Amino acid sequence: MKPLGTAVPSQVGQYRVLAELGRGGMGRVLLGGGPDGRLVALKLVHEQFAGDAGFRARFSREVDASRAVSGAYTAAVVDADPDAPTPWLASVFVPGPSLAEAIQTLGPLTEQSALRLAAGLTTALIQIHRAGLVHRDLKPSNVLLAEDGPRVIDFGIVRAVDDDRADITRTGWLVGSPAFMSPEQAKGQQITPASDVFSLGSVVVAACTGTSPFTGATALETLNNVTRADPDLSGVPATIRRLVQPCLAKDPAERPTPADLLTSIGHIAPSTQPWPAAVHGLIAQRRSDLAVLLTKAPGEPTVVDGANAPTVAQTRLDSPAGASAPVHVPSVRRIRRRVYLSAAVGALVLAVVLAWNLWPSGLTEVGKVSGFAEVDQVVFSQDGSVLASVYDDNTIEVSNTETHRRTGQIIGPLGGDNDPEVNDAAFSPDGKVLVTVSRQASGVSVQQWNVETGAQIGQPLIVRGGVSALSQDGRKLAILVAAARMQVWDVAGRRQIAQVTGTQPETKSTASVFSPDGQSIIGRPWEVSGDQAGLNNLVLSDVGSQRPEGRTIRAPSGTKFDVYAFSPDGRLLVTAGTDETVRFWDVATRTQTLQPVKVPGMLFQAALSPDGRALATVEFSDKRRLRLWNVADGKQIGPSIEGVVMMAFSPDSHTFATAGKDHTTRLWSVPG
Missing domain, CATH: 2.130.10.10 (YVTN repeat-like/Quinoprotein amine dehydrogenase)
Structure with missing residues (x-):
């Protein structure tokens, strides 16, 4: 098997590259092995962006934000070099599917699993907000289902609570995902930790039903639903509905804090399998694939995953694409x-x-x-x-x-x-x-x-x-x-x-x-x-x-x-x-x-x-x-x-x- 696109480096910092996982929003994602044998996910900035001072500053900001957050429910950054000729960061490797993959593949989670998910995400927000940050892009594809609980990932657009600097994207662009952003985010207003609580409510509803409670036929309709319409909670179990409904209040002041929400969730019984058996089957399959990979003789890096790398929300395309001759079909x-x-x-x-x-x-x-x-x-x-x-x-x-x-x-x-x-x-x-x-x-x-x-x-x-x-x-x-x-x-x-x-x-x-x-x-x-x-x-x-x-x-x-x-x-x-x-x-x-x-x-x-x-x-x-x-x-x-x-x-x-x-x-x- 051969790597995607251009040659994959054999070494990044102190980490030996084992495989190419795919592409992230800012660069390629590699599977690396540290000197101590620990597996890490390496995010390597695209070479054409490395010389952009503004882009490099945004990458440094992501590194700082990721380092500031630690806890059981986030994929911690273990190493980074934002000043390297090709900037990179290494985070804990999580061989689990994203929540988006799980619900699209296997259907909604059970009520008990959704409750565990809510408790894990709430704890993650407590850790993020305690660091003085707002995630701003909590969505199913940014939540990994590890075998012991969820992990919140992708701090690429995270912001400090008191940060009044210009947005990190082009003027007039929305930052976040329409189906899971808060009303104030959709309106371009000030973002507070309460915005993440709103997104959490939408993510938990999606885990129960397969879709956001505000999804419309178009992006514009979805944004209108977020800012004006009541959430669609049909199909959400009563226990979960009681938790998420206050989170989805249009007024940020009416939403519970993560600490209050965790109190409302109550005690979660310990379990060696927090997810449905089918989800653990996906995790087991990925571990099996990794075992096969790691037993191969050293050599050219292997493409393990080209679509949904375990440590990024979406994998990006490597090689450029162009048009082939279109085929005409009447009507x-x-x-x-x-x-x-x-x-x-x-x-x-x-x-x-x-x-x-x-x-x-x-x-x-x-x-x-x-x-x-x-x-x-x-x-x-x-x-x-x-x-x-x-x-x-x-x-x-x-x-x-x-x-x-x-x-x-x-x-x-x-x-x-x-x-x-x-x-x-x-x-x-x-x-x-x-x-x-x-x-x-x-x-x-x-x-x-x-x-x-x-x-x-x-x-x-x-x-x-x-x-x-x-x-x-x-x-x-x-x-x-x-x-x-x-x-x-x-x-x-x-x-x-x-x-x-x-x-x-x-x-x-x-x-x-x-x-x-x-x-x-x-x-x-x-x-x-x-x-x-x-x-x-x-x-x-x-x-x-x-x-x-x-x-x-x-x-x-x-x-x-x-x-x-x-x-x-x-x-x-x-x-x-x-x-x-x-x-x-x-x-x-x-x-x-x-x-x-x-x-x-x-x-x-x-x-x-x-x-x-x-x-x-x-x-x-x-x-x-x-x-x-x-x-x-x-x-x-x-x-x-x-x-x-x-x-x-x-x-x-x-x-x-x-x-x-x-x-x-x-x-x-x-x-x-």
């Missing part, structure tokens, strides 16, 4: 809304298992971006530096692919008539502008957005017509306007630049897609008479000459094309049809090349990796299985993944992105 949004994902719980279980265990021959999760609505689409910038997650509520979040932090403001919600649907999106070549295409009652609306500010650039371009396609650089729009006639528009210039006609007057082209260079466009004709025999054919047209080029690509008799896409270099066309077979066509000669791949069902999406070695497919079924195939021999690589809505390859073929109904965009490492 994707409408179809997606009709698909019932019956295996959602199973998919979550699988995701967490994959977060710890490396698939020797498959995908390994290396990072994720969590949102507040279903993810409909993922789009990478052309240089791979940023990722756009298109949400079901018609908002778009753009994140840095290395830190997974939002790079600007939320885009949208998109305006327009009749609940617009985002059908397509693409970054400008410099990554500063995001172009979106949405279907509205009045036609197709093309909007341009400033990625950093989230502001709309100019007025929308409204084109009357039907099915549309956007070029990968966002510069061209193709739209079906009539039978056998497709218009091509210059988006920035807001003018029509071409009109492509079909090969026969009795056919019309639908479901278009541009070649990667935007010079050609492919359409699938069907017969106006209604027999749809033309679905067997794909016609390539040259945008410049506005005429079909070369001969038609014809599917085998009795087969209809359902999915098709260009390879990232534009040389191949990948098709899938009703015969459950993926075929590869040479664009220049219109003939089949490579051995077809037989798939176990109708496909919703297919994409070829930029290096041409791997094929990714998503099946059109209630479970929406994603499979990775070896193009050379047509064999599946590793297990399948369920619950995938959309997916895309990075341009270097090393990273793969999936969008799911669990409000999360996941990134995976592709085997070499």
